[in-house]
Amino acid sequence: MKIIISLLLAALFLGVFAIHSGVYNMAATEKHWTITEKIIEWVRVRSIAARAGDLEAPPLDDSSILLTGAEHYDAMCTDCHLTPDQEPTELASGLYPQAPVFYQRIPITDEENKLDQLKEYFWVIKNGLKMTAMPAWGFNHDDETIWAMAAFVQKLGGMTSEQYTELTSVEESNDHGHEHGHSRHHD
Numbered sequence: 001m002k003i004i005i006s007l008l009l010a011a012l013f014l015g016v017f018a019i020h021s022g023v024y025n026m027a028a029t030e031k032h033w034t035i036t037e038k039i040i041e042w043v044r045v046r047s048i049a050a051r052a053g054d055l056e057a058p059p060l061d062d063s064s065i066l067l068t069g070a071e072h073y074d075a076m077c078t079d080c081h082l083t084p085d086q087e088p089t090e091l092a093s094g095l096y097p098q099a100p101v102f103y104q105r106i107p108i109t110d111e112e113n114k115l116d117q118l119k120e121y122f123w124v125i126k127n128g129l130k131m132t133a134m135p136a137w138g139f140n141h142d143d144e145t146i147w148a149m150a151a152f153v154q155k156l157g158g159m160t161s162e163q164y165t166e167l168t169s170v171e172e173s174n175d176h177g178h179e180h181g182h183s184r185h186h187d
Contacts, residue, residue: 028096044129049116052123057115058144060151069152070167072145077153080133083168085161095133103164107157114154121150 018024024033032040060066074083079091080099092099108114126146128136137146152167 028094031096048120048123051127052116052119055119055122057118057122058147060118060147065148066152066155067167067170068145069148069150069155070164070170072141072149073152073156074168076137077149081153083161084156084159084164097132099133102153102156103159105157108154118150118154121153122146125149125153 024036031037073081078086079089080095082088082092082101082103084103108117122143124134126136126138126141126143128134128138137149141149156164
């Protein structure tokens, strides 16, 4: 038992020493150590799943819901998550970890996994993610709007530029009740 306690104390001391010495580079230009990356990913995936699992998704079949999600995505998300055929922006290029590019994802067809993904998207959009530049949109958007955004993000998988433009050009005014501080991107 003494050996185990001694080893744990030594590991703790080495960990504190390593952190205090600044050996771990926090610059966004340097990737995490592989073990750090794996731990962060595991914590992120488990945290989102645990919190999103009990959510109840409302009916999202109405086409106006998808248009609402498209409008908000186009106004708020394209600088980081891009649109189909859009070149990476300066902001997207400088992020670490990189923001997911949703239109490049393969759509999920299994209904149970699709519902889980939808609830996870909702939770992330509403609450944001620490240390990723993903903001918590729940501070200034209601749940109905966030569900619409989650539904649109889920539909982005495999979407073409033409399909995206068709959905986002319906409301060219980009006036959905408040400002977001940047313009629309259509490439």
